[in-house]
Amino acid sequence: MDLRIEKTRRSIASAFLELRAQKPLEKITVKELCQKALINKSTFYDHYDDLYALSDALEEAAVAGILERLPHPEYVFLNPAVFIRDLTLGHLAQQEQIRILFSGSRQGNFISRLKAGLEELVWREHPEYRDDPVKRVLVSFLIYGSYYAYLDNKDEVDLARLWTVLGAVSREIQQMDHMGK
Numbered sequence: 001m002d003l004r005i006e007k008t009r010r011s012i013a014s015a016f017l018e019l020r021a022q023k024p025l026e027k028i029t030v031k032e033l034c035q036k037a038l039i040n041k042s043t044f045y046d047h048y049d050d051l052y053a054l055s056d057a058l059e060e061a062a063v064a065g066i067l068e069r070l071p072h073p074e075y076v077f078l079n080p081a082v083f084i085r086d087l088t089l090g091h092l093a094q095q096e097q098i099r100i101l102f103s104g105s106r107q108g109n110f111i112s113r114l115k116a117g118l119e120e121l122v123w124r125e126h127p128e129y130r131d132d133p134v135k136r137v138l139v140s141f142l143i144y145g146s147y148y149a150y151l152d153n154k155d156e157v158d159l160a161r162l163w164t165v166l167g168a169v170s171r172e173i174q175q176m177d178h179m180g181k
Contacts (some may be wrong), residue, residue, distance in 0.1 A: 009047060011037045016054055017100055020032070024104040025055055059101050061114045066090035072122040077174070078140055081167020084146045087118075088159060090151075115143045137172050145169070 015037035019028045028051055041178050048054040066118035069090035075083035091098065102110035122129070122139055146166050153162055 005047075008039060008043060011039065012044060012054065013058055016051075017097065020055075020103075021100045025051060025106060026104075036088060044069065055101065055106065057097055058097075059106070059113060062098055063110070063117050064111065065094050066114065067117050067121060069093060070118075070121065073118070074125045076118075076122050076139060077129070080138075080142060080170035080174075081163045084142060084166045084170075085159075085163045087142075087146060088150055089162070091147075108143055111144065111147055114147070115140070118143055128142070134173075134176075138170060141173060142166075142170055167178055 013035070015033055016028070019033060019036060030041055030044055030051060033051070034044050037044075048057070066087070067090070070083075070086050072079075072082070072086070075086070098110060119139060126135070149162060149166060150159075
């Protein structure tokens with residue numbers, strides 16, 4: 001990619017994140033974003049259709065950053081405690097950006113984007129599990145359960161203990177699947 005294009009996109013993203021930290025997406029205008037990024041409106045529109053497209057692109061990049069930090073997506077079944085640890089560490093690495101991007105009306109977008117991306121990774125690794133209802137429950141539990149358990153308990157429970165507990169619960173779900181066969 002052209003260095004000027006990359007520099008312009010970084011400038012737009014940086015200005016957007018500054019504005020987004022101060023107010024909801026719906027209250028930001030292209031004009032004020034362009035003033036903060038020191039670009040013309042036409043330059044903005046050369047890169048994005050509107051502010052929602054910019055927000056979507058940054059949200060997608062934030063989730064991709066978490067997914068890239070998952071060295072072993074197959075651990076969702078093989079070692080759920082390590083999978084949850086890696087997922088949490090990926091989230092922590094981008095915590096501030098995620099907090100800014102996914103606040104207000106965009107709050108629900110984070111977990112749904114993360115779930116979709118994780119499912120894509122997991123089903124790519126284990127296509128044979130895609131139509132297995134118990135495996136789908138396990139993946140949903142690990143994604144939603146670990147995320148909300150982390151949010152609810154991050155200040156009161158040691159993360160290593162939380163990973164251990166969530167891993168044990170996940171193994172129990174897997175054992176129920178094996179008992180039913």
